[in-house]
Amino acid sequence: MIRTVLVTGATGTVGRHAVDSLVDRDAHIRVGVRDPGSATDRFPECVEVVAFDFEKPETWGETLSGVDGLFLVRPPTVDAGTVAAFAEAADRVGVGRVAYLSTLGAEKNPLVPHHRIEKRVVATGASHTLLRASFFMQNLLEVHRADLVDNGEVFVPAGDGETSFVDARDLGEIVAVVLTERGHGNRAYDLTGPEALDYHEVAAVFSDVLDRRITYPRPSPLSFAARTYRRGAPPGFVLLMCGIYTTVRLGLAGRVTGDCRRILGRPPRDLRAFVEDYADEFRADAETVHLG
Ligand SMILES: NC(=O)c1ccc[n+]([C@@H]2O[C@H](COP(=O)([O-])OP(=O)(O)OC[C@H]3O[C@@H](n4cnc5c(N)ncnc54)[C@H](OP(=O)(O)O)[C@@H]3O)[C@@H](O)[C@H]2O)c1
Structure with a gap:
C-alpha cells in the first residue's frame, strides 16, 4: 500500500494529469517543483x-523523505545520468515503487536517454513500471499550435508516416493506476492511442472538428528546421524535433497496442476527442493555452 507518492515533472504535460488522477486515490501526494x-x-x-x-542534489533528501511511490519524469533539459542517479538515491532511502515515463521503442534504441535510465531504474531492484509512451496529442497544442492557429497548417516533417498519438490525460490516469493498484510491478507497457494516423489524416480531423480548412503541406526536414529556428527555437531543440520526426518518416511511430485499454479498463481517447475537448485552444482568437 503506497502512502506517499512523489510526482516529478508535476507542472508538465503528463505530471499535471498524474496529480489530478492521484488526488482521487488514497495516498498523500507530494510534488517536487523548482x-x-x-x-x-x-x-x-x-x-x-x-x-x-534534479540538478541540485541538496534538494533530494527532503523531497524523498517518507516517500514510498515515485512518478519519475526526465525533463528534456536534464541529462540521463542525473535522472538515473536520482532513481538510485530514491531506492537507497526506501522508495519501493517507481513508475518511469519513457518512450515507445526505448528498449531497442541505445541512443535515447530513456534507454539508459530504464536500465538503471531496473537495476535498482525497486518494483518498477516502465511507461513507454507514444507521441503525446498535447504536442499539437504546445509546439505545433502556432502553425495550426496562425497558418491553418500541421507543419511537421513527418512525410507519409503514421503516429499512434496518446492523450496525456490517459497517461496521467495510468500513472495513478500503476502506482496505487496491484499487479503492475516489474512490467513495461507500450502506451499508444487507439489508432495510427498519418498527418494528412490529422489535418482532416482538425478541419472537421474546427470547421476550418487545415492542411498538411508535408514540409521537408530542412523547411521545418528553418521555420522553427526563425521562430526562435534553440538549435538543439530543432535538431531533436527533426530526429523525432525522422522516426515517423521511417514508419517507426505507428504501432498501436492494447496496453492503455487494458490498464484503464476503457478505450484510450482518440485524436478526434482530443481536438474536440481542446477546440477553443486551437481557434485563431485563443490567446492563452489552458492545459487543465
Ligand atoms: N512529448 C512526447 O510526445 C513524449 C512522448 C514520450 C515520452 N516523452 C518524454 O516525456 C518527458 C517529458 O514529460 P512531459 O512532457 O510531461 O514534461 P514537460 O511538459 O516537458 O515538463 C517538464 C517538467 O519537468 C520539470 N523540470 C524541468 N527541469 C527540472 C529540473 N531541473 N528539476 C526538476 N524538475 C524539472 C518542469 O517543471 P518546472 O519547469 O515547473 O520546474 C516540468 O514540470 C521527456 O522525458 C520525454 O522524452 C515525451
Missing part, C-alpha cells in the same frame, strides 16, 4: 509542494 512559490496555486490544497531540482 519554484514552489509560483506552482502552489496550480495544485489542489491537499497536495504538498516542495522545492526540488
Whole structure:
C-alpha cells in the first residue's frame, strides 16, 4: 500500500494529469517543483509542494523523505545520468515503487536517454513500471499550435508516416493506476492511442472538428528546421524535433497496442476527442493555452 507518492515533472504535460488522477486515490501526494512559490496555486490544497531540482542534489533528501511511490519524469533539459542517479538515491532511502515515463521503442534504441535510465531504474531492484509512451496529442497544442492557429497548417516533417498519438490525460490516469493498484510491478507497457494516423489524416480531423480548412503541406526536414529556428527555437531543440520526426518518416511511430485499454479498463481517447475537448485552444482568437 503506497502512502506517499512523489510526482516529478508535476507542472508538465503528463505530471499535471498524474496529480489530478492521484488526488482521487488514497495516498498523500507530494510534488517536487523548482519554484514552489509560483506552482502552489496550480495544485489542489491537499497536495504538498516542495522545492526540488534534479540538478541540485541538496534538494533530494527532503523531497524523498517518507516517500514510498515515485512518478519519475526526465525533463528534456536534464541529462540521463542525473535522472538515473536520482532513481538510485530514491531506492537507497526506501522508495519501493517507481513508475518511469519513457518512450515507445526505448528498449531497442541505445541512443535515447530513456534507454539508459530504464536500465538503471531496473537495476535498482525497486518494483518498477516502465511507461513507454507514444507521441503525446498535447504536442499539437504546445509546439505545433502556432502553425495550426496562425497558418491553418500541421507543419511537421513527418512525410507519409503514421503516429499512434496518446492523450496525456490517459497517461496521467495510468500513472495513478500503476502506482496505487496491484499487479503492475516489474512490467513495461507500450502506451499508444487507439489508432495510427498519418498527418494528412490529422489535418482532416482538425478541419472537421474546427470547421476550418487545415492542411498538411508535408514540409521537408530542412523547411521545418528553418521555420522553427526563425521562430526562435534553440538549435538543439530543432535538431531533436527533426530526429523525432525522422522516426515517423521511417514508419517507426505507428504501432498501436492494447496496453492503455487494458490498464484503464476503457478505450484510450482518440485524436478526434482530443481536438474536440481542446477546440477553443486551437481557434485563431485563443490567446492563452489552458492545459487543465
Ligand atoms: N512529448 C512526447 O510526445 C513524449 C512522448 C514520450 C515520452 N516523452 C518524454 O516525456 C518527458 C517529458 O514529460 P512531459 O512532457 O510531461 O514534461 P514537460 O511538459 O516537458 O515538463 C517538464 C517538467 O519537468 C520539470 N523540470 C524541468 N527541469 C527540472 C529540473 N531541473 N528539476 C526538476 N524538475 C524539472 C518542469 O517543471 P518546472 O519547469 O515547473 O520546474 C516540468 O514540470 C521527456 O522525458 C520525454 O522524452 C515525451
